[in-house]
Amino acid sequence: MKHNVISMRPFIGARDYDLSRAFYRDLGFEETVLDNQMSVFKTGSVAFYLQRAYVKDWIDNTMIFIEVDDVDRYWKELTELNFTTKYPTTKLSPIRDDSWGRECFVHDPSGVLWHFGQFHK
Secondary structure (H helix, E strand, O other): OOOOOOOOEEEEEEEEEEHHHHHHHOOOEEEEEEOOOOOEEEEEEEEEEOHHHOOOHHHHEEEEEOOOOOOOHHHHHHHHHOOHHOOOEEEEEEEEEEHHHHHHHEEEEOOOOOEEEEEEO
């Protein structure tokens, strides 16, 4: 099977939709409101849909990996955003080294786990 994929956009939910929208805008994504139930958030060629929907088991098991060019710079910028003060339910976990590369982690206000990683060259 040959794939001519143009993009891939996961759908994620939000416990507090408006709070999550603000979080992702602060994280540097550009929001396009599609209707009062869903927005698409983009940065470069990467995008995802945020829904006004919350299913705890779904959210608690959602993980998204984004490859970044410099995980050290990304971690520094993440910590400077003071997310844990502005969004008390968020969690940041520092850079971890692994056999494949390095990554840091952010739990969004709903609990979605984002991996920001850099592969070894």
